[in-house]
Amino acid sequence: MALLEVDDVVVQFGGVTAVDHATFAIEPGQITGLIGPNGAGKTTCFNVITGLQKPTAGHVRLDGRDITSLPVHRRAKRGMARTFQRLEAFGSLSVRDNVRVALDIHRGVKGLVRRAGADIDAVLERVGIAMYADDPADSIPTGAARLLELARCLAGDPQLLLLDEPSSGLDESETDAFGDLLKDLTSEGKAILMVEHDMDLVMAVCDDIHVLDFGKVIASGKPAEVRANPLVQKAYLGYSDEDEVDDVEATRTDLLPVEDPLTEEIPAIREEVVR
Ligand SMILES: Nc1ncnc2c1ncn2[C@@H]1O[C@H](COP(=O)(O)OP(=O)(O)OP(=O)(O)O)[C@@H](O)[C@H]1O
Ligand SMILES: [Mg+2]
Structure with missing residues (x-):
């Protein structure tokens, strides 16, 4: 079974049909x-x-359940986790703290107790931006900032x-x-x-x-x-x-x-x- 199904989704913004009966899995x-x-x-x-x-019409299903x-x-x-086309990191926080916030939010959502920072550094290492860990997020190159977005997602193990x-x-x-x-x-x-x-x-x-x-x-x-x-x-x-x-x-x-x-x-x- 498909993990996610987009079923006949329509989105209209006034006269603009942005999504027109889209179906994919x-x-x-x-x-x-x-x-x-x-x-x-x-x-x-x-x-x-x-x-x-909110779609004008249609359904979204995750694991077979309607989540529309x-x-x-x-x-x-x-x-489910996503990155944004426009970067959405907290510019004045360090790269490590950006991931820490994402991890804390996720654990809050899941009702889990906070654990040590080792998890955060492992995620930074994995996406290849460990060298920027202590730098403010708005000072790192755009490519690294994109990887930071990915690291923030991965913190929640989606x-x-x-x-x-x-x-x-x-x-x-x-x-x-x-x-x-x-x-x-x-x-x-x-x-x-x-x-x-x-x-x-x-x-x-x-x-x-x-x-x-x-x-x-x-x-x-x-x-x-x-x-x-x-x-x-x-x-x-x-x-x-x-x-x-x-x-x-x-x-x-x-x-x-x-x-x-x-x-x-x-x-x-x-x-x-x-x-
Ligand atoms: N909030 C909105 N209000 C009105 N029109 C919108 C809104 N968001 C998107 N649109 C319009 O819907 C259409 C689809 O936009 P969308 O941003 O989904 O395209 P996209 O495929 O992501 O494009 P790009 O490759 O440029 O990112 C466009 O005509 C856009 O102008
Ligand atoms: Mg787009």
Whole structure:
């Protein structure tokens, strides 16, 4: 049986349909990718799964039980943890204390007594940020801050981990190490749902991939199947096998991810002001 089922979920924000009858499942011990263009509804799906967003219609089931109306903390108690697309750490607290807070909250939720700090250092070691343990969270590099988010999740020993663009800010070797860590976590039986724009990482580590476009699941399958799907190629990967592409790898990376046009405009606007 699937660990998590998203069943015919719809989310409407006024006239915008952010999620449009999306159905997909997540298996234990697997990494599932949720990919799609900017604004496709990926983060909104995460919000529905974790309880931050009430769906307009549809259901979410964990271990076969309907959790659609369950509050966030009760989902956390059942072993769900997530990272955010925008970093959410306590900037003035040290990296170690950020994980300590997460651990204390989790133990409070579970009604457990606080134990020694060794658990915290083990988590920092595992994600590879032990060298920043005493530094304020807002002073560490973005990639390390993303790993801190992961460490905060792992402090609660979740069975389902939802990661929203976890590799942004990581360089190539850090991304490789991160992929290995994810595989290691699933070998312990954890399930991971990952929203990610780095297609090399997605294709290398995911067991299954679901593709969203305008809120709809347009494809689901193994990485090779998804990559070969013409609908996905058109909607997201930016090419089609029918387009006589000589260098598919180059074309694919060229088109991912799309930069925010506003960010690109800022230097031009700044130049205008200086003039
Ligand atoms: N709180 C909100 N109120 C109104 N519209 C929203 C809200 N949150 C998201 N949307 C809209 O819903 C759609 C899906 O947004 P969402 O953030 O889920 O996309 P995404 O796939 O995560 O995109 P990205 O890759 O850019 O992170 C977009 O059109 C977005 O503008
Ligand atoms: Mg998003």
